Amino acid sequence: MNKKPCIAMVPSPGLSHLIPQVEFAKQLLQHHNEFIVTFIIPTLSPLTPSMQQVLNNLPPNIDFILLPQVKNIQQSHDPAAQMKLIVKHSIPFLQQEVKSLISKTNLVSLIFSIFSTDAYEVAKQFNLSSYLFYASGAVPTSFYLTLLNLDDSISSEIEFLESAYETVNVPGSIVPYHIKDIPDPLLCERSSLEYKSFLDVCQKFSLVDGVIINTFNDLEPEVIRLLQEKEKPCFYPVGPLHRNESNCEDNINSMCLRWLENQPPSSVLYVCFGSGGTVSHEQLNELAFGLELSGKKFLWVVRVPSKVVSSAYFVGEKDDPLDYLPSGFLERTKENGLVVPSWAPQVEILGHGSIGGFLSHCGWGSTLESVVNGVPMIAWPLFAEQRMNAKLLTDELKVAVRPKIDDESGIVKREEVANCVKRIMEGDESLEIQKRIKELSVGAAVATSENGSSKKALSSLASRLQNF
Template sequence: MDNTQLHVAIVSSPGMGHLIPVLVLGNRLATNHNIKITILAITTTSSSSEIKFLKQSNEKKTIEIIPIPSVDISHLIDSTTKVITQLRLLVREALPGIRSGIASMNHRPDALIVDIFGTQMLSIAEEFNIPKYVFHTSTAWLLAVFIYQQVIDQEIQGEHVDLKQPLEIPGCKALQPDDVMDPMMDRNDQQYHEYLKLTMEYTCFDGILINTWKDLEGETIKALRSNEKLQPGLKVPLPIYPIGPLRRTFEITERDEVIQWLDKQNYESILFVSFGSGGALSSQQMIELAWGLELSQQKFVWVVRPPSDGDLDNAYLNSNGNDTRVMSEYLPEGFLTRTKDMGLVVPMWAKQVEILSHSSVGGFMSHCGWNSTIESLTNGVPMIAWPLYAEQKMNAAMLTEEIGVAVRPDISPTKKLVKREEIQGMVRILMDTKEGKSIREKAKKLKISAENALSEGGSSYNSMCELVKDIRTR
């Protein structure tokens, strides 16, 4: 058997939500499979946090990280340009930098792995004759929708926003109209066409890695591998590699204020509230959430970002922490004083992985981004699902209806204001009822399942070995 060290290049799209799973994948391949890893990270003009995170992540020098200079797309967009269009444009404009980065490498990579928004790099992989793989950083269910999108586009007439019946995905859970992703809604928007191109590009790769595991999405993974209806027009089924759940690890070097406060709290008594690095609520919704937390009388840690009453897409892409408002300006009058013994309000950012792994945390109110969901599930922490954009409504539906590890509002927060009474009720259900205890037990079983999948001989470990073998034999 050939034991020469493989060299794999991995490309990250802009944004922390894309950068984190790519770094975790790179570290796992380097540490567990002795592969030389080079990460090409496309950065954005607005986010210094990405550069800082890159430097911190590279302190141990286990992988090589090459930041790709940010590109200016201001001449290509206007105030109505949606997030997927912007991300696709950012990657498109960065392609010359990616190509130069690969061309300048002493040893040409044995494989190129790109994340969800990096599929436009097909031409670069083909130019250099490099085997190419997509790292699908979300669920197998979303991947099934991606692959089937070409059929959906042809068969569904009119706008998805007008759908009355669920979208049937062969071999998978049907997609309810309320959970359809925003990019699928409007055929007249450039975002729809960028999304459609992206899903078509997926089927041109040599294989797809998914950040999920067999026990979590077994039926969907089976459908992806064997259901011919799900892969129309493909001569051979795409190789599917469920390699998750990949999440950040951490070493506690110092116990900051939040961890010290958690150390003093009772076992599983704290609700952690955070909506991700790009998540923003409206001013009105933030007031209702504050009142809901206060009325619940349950202890909490809330990572607060300034409200955004504009477009969620712009809030996501411009979450650079430059807002100078103080929290008392947008939280209910007296809230911080009244809840000082009951909760901890943290401005802008907190150590999420450390917090979710703390024994005093018993619940997580989350936007259901897949990184955050993985971090919650791998710590056995149940959730209050609060989806904001992208595929988060699908994630919320899966967590509540299929896996049973979460509760969510009756109507999506993106469609209607969630009132304080409903928030209070959800918090109490999760933290202080028999129903919540049952949900917590399911979450703890999933934690064990995740550990087993990643351990030597587990389903995801074996899947990663199959991927490495495939790269080596190409």
Template sequence: MGFYDVGVLFVIAAVANRGLDEGNIGSVEMLSELTCVSRTCAKVTHVKISVPLYSHTRTILEFCKRLAHLHQDIHITCINPTVKSSCNDVKALFENLPPNIDSMFLPPVNLDDMPEKPHIPILVHATITSSLPSIYNALKTLHCSSNSIGLTSIVVDVLITQVLPMANELNVLSYVYFSSTAMLLSLCLYPSTFDKTISCETVEIPGCMLIHTTDLPDPVQNRFRCSEEYKVFLEGNKRFYLADGVIINSFFDLEPETFRALQENKGTSSTSIPHVYPVGPLVQEGSCETHESQGNEGETHEYMRWLDKQEQNSVLYVSFGSAGTLTHDQFNELALGLELSGEKFLWVIRPPQKLEMIGDLSVGHEDPLEFLPNGFLERTKGQGFVVPYWADQIEILGHGAIGGFLCHCGWNSMLESTLHGIPIVAWPLYADQKMIAALFSDGLKVALRPKPNEKGIVGRGVVAEVIKNILVGEEGKEIQQRMKRLQDVAIDALKEDGSSTRTITQLALKWKRSTV
């Protein structure tokens, strides 16, 4: 999920004999500069609103596409608050969409009073807060423009639950879209669990495995208990209970005991947790290249030609997502560990940071190759391939040469690795990623997690050992077998009669019935 990622909202609205048109939306003064794509008529319309960071917009848009494909009488409109620095990256996600999905982009919010390079959580929170009036006006306009039936449902990302009271005011169904583990969802829905983490080394969340308190998300860590971030986290969780349900990008058999516990406690009273709807694993099916990231065609596909020359399951793919970065010292140790392992690797690198684990989402002006240890590229020629900033992860994970994935444990990456049956080296950086790493390494046992030293650095020797283990070790072979079984279950969930497909249909029928 990422507490530092973006909030997204979409709305289901009934439309009689016509779709939304630009005139309907343009009547709202605050939306005069937005981009709106007019589509054909549909019986039910759905709207998504997002803060412009890549990963959450991407995952909720995949849900929109899945919904639109399975139920073509549902019309989808995506509303996106924007920040100038990341607008182009997010807009690229909305190219070549199905005909029953619209998109509109709100004018960039005014953040002139922000620091020059604000911490990403601060930037996201400020963008959400500043965008709420525009979102509210957009919802009212959609409600009025959808004939007498009006909107039927609003679905909000976990970071923009401030919109849920608007749904109550408009008298429409409301849902939270949650893109992380069911274990984290349980933690959010049982706030009394937080109190147990103050004096205990481990905490037992209802229906979940025991987890170390150090693996809980940053806002829940004891050292943050007096912070504004912890306060915002608690307030957001309380708003879950305003929703009619939680739509989670996961599948039942990934965490069956946790989902069962959530289902047993659902109900209709104000103290019962909302209904939970697992609809995943939903991942991006193909690449989404921006002008900044793709370079020329030859550069884009050179690493794939290199993979074509490698043996099956022999290459470790290394990537920390669209924003994950390492410190200078850790960057250096990882590079030397890759070299020391003697195993093949494909590494997508970003420049290291002094302190932050979250870098700029855009492609920078620095050449990340300049930060590699002296002589590294010459010494590893033939052993490895280094790609600056960006590569097509879906294409890479689908290549037969890939035998392992060293990643930051972002939820999108973990689901992609699962669907491709790739064993994982879990290297969490921030937000919910340590909790995800614990689930995949300690719970599902499809990942290895290298242990940092007393300074918080994973040394080169540890890096080399875990790489050899995941690619050629006996433990790695057992992990590969377990991951292949998990892959089969994940694929089954998305089949025509699969559990997640049935859940999406259940939701769609509920929304359609609400138009009657």
């Protein structure tokens, strides 16, 4: 009896990278049960409760293997470089597990996340097909491929753009992207860990058999069309891939949803900077005063402030975030707001009828969850490709507004926060934004329907995986 083809998936470290790849695996197996999937997971430290819960709830045809925790790696404030290092140091362990899987199963392919690209060499070593799973959209994908076309002149081109204050044209996009919109690592010194790590990621796009992207045709139609015209690699827009439920403590879940049940329809602004985003203490105060000044209802997930915008990505919080809020803020806003420390059931919150807006860091997972639920956004990007996502949302799709940063202080002032809240929650501009994002929500549903473009892309990928 022939064994089912097995696919090994290597996610980048971190919950926000694990979740979309798990959702992709579920979708693949739901429609193509001729496969089995095993996750091989690089680790730096013990799993967080949230990650453990995701893995414990995997369906029977998805297994997982935890690689040994890596030790003594060079520290970096850049999450991408840190994740790349974790995976790089895990490669010997990955080789062992892949060899073991080959002896037990009909292993045909390695599918790895954007910062797990060192796994490509393992795929080559064992003659497996290789696919890059990019949990973000088509615009940054197209931009990375544009950089590849510059070959060895990547850094000099970036330096020129920066010095000339020029814009970057992304093939298929109708708006130009400014040099300040591109991911930070590409603006670092050529010798830096951050730059080298990101450059390696860009180069892998041209080597793999295919690239799986978490987007759909109505969201980025022209960019996707141009990507799919390329001979190699093949591109598979299979999104939106998103969770149906949050991995959250029941008491927090119940508290948030109970509070929302008592609010009028479309009256609440949800405020959250993703699974690892943080702002400075000064910015935290201005955000708090701005929410208060707006007079609108809000549900705010607060984290301990930090000058490093990604500080909560790998390190848990020891202090109580609520201790950092302005004096008297919680008492003054208790009728209008609910403040939750560190974590909240985002999927259920964005799907609730009381939500009328989302102040978001523009991580792609949060962006898709907002689009799927038809929730207008305030775009507040922090790091990675989030500024490119924000540009897409505000200037091209026009489903979000973006607060202006004060030139002197470098932060968003309270008056600007209040103004942005009102822009998406009331008035004619708000109605136009709501109309556009509801149309995208319908497009997302059509793409993932039985004969939708994303389902067809998934079937095309499954056929290639099976016939390798």
